[in-house]
Amino acid sequence: MAMLRGPEHRFELTNPGYDKLVGHRPVLGRTVAEALPDAVEQGFLELLDHVYATGEPFTASGMLYAVQASPGGPVDDRYLDFVYQPIRDANGAVVGIFVEGADVTDRKMLERDLQALNADLEQRVRDRTQELVEAQEALRQAQKMEAVGQLTGGIAHDFNNLLQGITGSLEIVQRRVAQGRVGELDRFITGATTAANRAASLTHRLLAFSRRQPLDPRPVKANPLVASLEDLLRRTIGERIEFEMVLGAGLWTTLCDPNQLENSLLNLVINARDAMPHGGKLTIETCNAHLDDHFAASQRDVRPGHYVCICVSDTGTGMSADTISKAFEPFFTTKPIGQGTGLGLSMIYGFARQSEGYAKIYSEVGQGTTVKLYLPRHYGEAEQDEPLPGLTQDHVTDAGEIVLVVEDDTVVRSLIVEVLGELGYQAVEAHDGPTGLERLRTMERIDLLVTDIGLPGLNGRQVADAGRAMRPGLRVLFMTGYAENAALAAGFLEPGMSMITKPFAMEALATQIRTIIEG
Structure with a gap:
């Protein structure tokens, strides 16, 4: 404690605690400016002047006072909690300042040590977290490499067979044409086309499990779609397996890609058939389903709401809990190498998630398997099926419009130019x-x-943007084999632009071109 008198802040009284703080310097009878030049340099005199002039007290917490008892001597940093309290006379005028405080240096040092410890701990936590992230990334990479190893057995086998069908058929066609024997060419051309379509389907399955296939969601009535597949599915499963459809009445409309839904059902049926090598029963059911908050909370990535449920059940060998946990993983398969790619169920799961739906497997070893596909309810009417476009007189132009075709694949470019x-x-x-x-x-x-x-060199979008800079309003049709671009179509395309995904039928291309040119 100390008592300062007058506007020059002359020391009138100090206690031993204050004397210890200032290094036992002789201060009584002297002003602050005379006795404590180190305090003056650090702004304490300005604070005192302000309190004396305004009559307002000043309070500080943990304020640093670098004590230098003698000029050029050592500096001792002390941290103080203190108050400057103005003292008034009988008329209310400020006549002095009472100084009272406490040395809290030990507390500040402890706080600083704790802060340093916390900072060190936080850094160690960050380092450890980074190590875990890197370890997880290494594990994911190892799993990817293992998946690629599994992929080579199935996909390469399938693709080689498909390519053999294409190249073999074309070689025979070429030889027959050279010999002038053109009577049976249709059979070999059909074989090559079928193999090419199967290769395209396999590519879509690869894109599906990665959730990058180009979806064309439409309002769909599932019952007519499922019923239309009955003949194909019966031929697929053979005569040993009993087949039944139970299509629920009043089924809601859903919003999904009908082609991908058909592909998903075909994959589920093929899996069920393979699980019943000695025969059994296959059932496809449809119904309306409501997934409530409780069910959604117990499952991963499931939103409560109304869904159309398509259920495929078999009486086959079933799956263990471990197999069920891996069934939706890409490339996972229980079939021998060369007989399965492990993409069927992962494609189905990818399709369901892209459609904002959900897929679930129920199975017991020796009792069979049920796969339920939940697709969100759509509050609207289903679209009427339209016949596939064909090259007709409607596609022909009399105006001789000029079309610039930019394509790096020679065969594809030549086919488009020819058409x-x-x-x-x-x-x-x-x-x-x-x-x-x-x-x-x-x-x-x-x-x-x-x-x-x-x-x-330049990608197609860069070419189109540069072209529009030179030719405002230039009409553009993008072609892509990378399906994620199709998913961006809503924001990727500007007015006067359209997109078609490879592989496409030439009549589909002709229809797109005619539509764009006609505006």
């Missing part, structure tokens, strides 16, 4: 992005740009 020529268009070719851009710069007229998105 455009047959339909009356003037097709101009470019094998990469920079070449396409040069055509856009130099040609006088271009009515439509047809470009692959994945191009060397």
Whole structure:
């Protein structure tokens, strides 16, 4: 404690605690400026002047006072809690300041040590977390490599068979044409086409398990769709297996890609057939389902609400709990190498999740398996099926519009140019992005740009944007084999742009082109 008198803050009284703080310097009868120059340098005199002038007390907590008892001597950092309390006379005028405080240096040192300890602990936690993240990433990478190893047995086997069907058929066609024997070409052309379509389907399955396949969600009535597959499914399972459909009355409409739903059902039926090598019973049921909050909370990634449920059950060998836990993983299969790719169930799961739905497996060893596919209810009417477009006179143009085709695959580019020529268009070719851009710069007229998105040099979107900078309003049709681009179609495409996903039928391409050109 200390008592300061007058505006010059002259020491009138100090106690032993204050004397110890200031290094036992002689302060009585002297002003603060005379006795404590170190305090003056650190702003304490300004604080005293302010309290004396305003009459308002000043309170500090943990304030640093670097005590230097003699000029040039050692500095002792002390931390103080203190108050400057103005003292008034009978008339209320400020005549002095009472100083009272406590040395809390030990407390501040402890707080600083704790802060350092906490900072060190936080850093150690961050380091440990990073180590765990890196370990998990290494584990995921190892699992990916293991999956790739499993993939080579199934996918490579299937693709090699498909490629053999394509190349073998085309070799025979080429040889027969050279011999002038053109009477039976349809059979071999059909074989090559069938193999190519199967290869395309396999590619879509690969994209499906990664949830990147191009979905075309539409309002769908599941009962007619399931019923339309009955003949195909009966032929698929054979005569040893009893087949029954139980289609629920009043089934709601759902919103999904009908082609992917058909593919999912076919995969489930094939799995069920393989699980019943000696025969059994296969049942497909449909019903309306409500997943409540309690059920959704007990499952992962499930939202409560109304769903259309499609259930495929068999009386086959069943699955163990361990197999069920892995069944939706890509490339996981219980079939021998070369007989299964492990993509069927993962494709189904990917399709369900992309459709904002859910898939669940119930099974017991020796008792059979049930797979339930939940697809969200759609509050609207299902669309009427439209016949597939075909190359007709409606696709032919009399105006001779000029179409720039930018595609790096020679075979694909040649096929598109050939079809455009047959339909009356003037097709101009470019094998990469920079070449396409040069055509856009130099040609006088271009009515439509047809470009692959994945191009060397410049990608298709860059070519289109540069083309529109030179030719505002240029119509563009993007082609892509990378399905994630199709998923971006809503935000990726601007007015006057459209997209078609490979592989596509030529009549579908012709329809798209005609639609875009007609505006």
